[in-house]
Amino acid sequence: MxxxxxxxxxxxxxxxxxxxxxxxxxxxxxxxxxxxxxxxIAFIPVAIIVLAYYHRIPIPPELILVGDFLAYIDIFSVLILLGVLSRVATILFVVKQAAARIVTFAGSVAAHAQRLDLRHRRERGASTRPRREPGRSEDDRPYGGIWDHVAIA
Known part of the structure; x- marks a missing residue:
């Protein structure tokens, strides 16, 4: 015991x-x-079908449609993926075109800015060439002007 x-x-x-x-x-x-x-996700349609055949609980058609969608999720996912890929290709094409236009625009703006010379360092009436010094007389030159053509280091 x-x-x-x-x-x-x-x-x-x-x-x-x-x-x-x-x-x-x-x-x-x-x-x-x-x-x-x-x-x-693959089990959800099975649960919906079991509930649909269990006649005591009425199932709305929307729930059956969701079950069908989930049952064919592979086909829908391929279609959605193809749609997304085509949109990605379109978006990449548009981005490439926009980048090319921006580069072209930036180049034209840079060229135009160089032509305008926005710095304004000189007055409008000032000459652009350096002025020559007035020639010296023979008396002002060192060594009496003999060595003008020879460079003195």
Whole structure:
């Protein structure tokens, strides 16, 4: 009797607790590790179909449409991807054209700014060539003007 009591009050509850731990913690964690968003999305139409055939709960047609959409998510995702890629190509084309126009505009602005000479360092009436010094007389020249044609270092 003592052995029976020990078994049903100690060993059986421990075995049940170990089994619950295995199922609810260990195996559930392993399932969640393998679970992906795609698997969850693929399971939603199955749940909707089960609810639809369970006649006690009426299901609106919108929910059935969502289920169909999720069932064909691969086809829709390819179509959406193709649409996005075509838009990306269009956007890249427009950006390239805009960049080319900006470069052309910047070049023309730079050329125009150089022609305008925005610095205004000289007066309008000032000459642009340096002035020559008046010629010296023979008396003012060193060595009497003999060495004019030879450069003195």
């Amino acid at each position: 003592k052995q029976w009591w020990r078994r049903w009050t100690y060993e059986v509850p421990l075995a049940i607790g170990d089994a619950l731990w295995e199922v609810l913690v260990v195996q559930l964690a392993a399932l969640l590790d393998r679970l992906t968003v795609r698997k969850v």
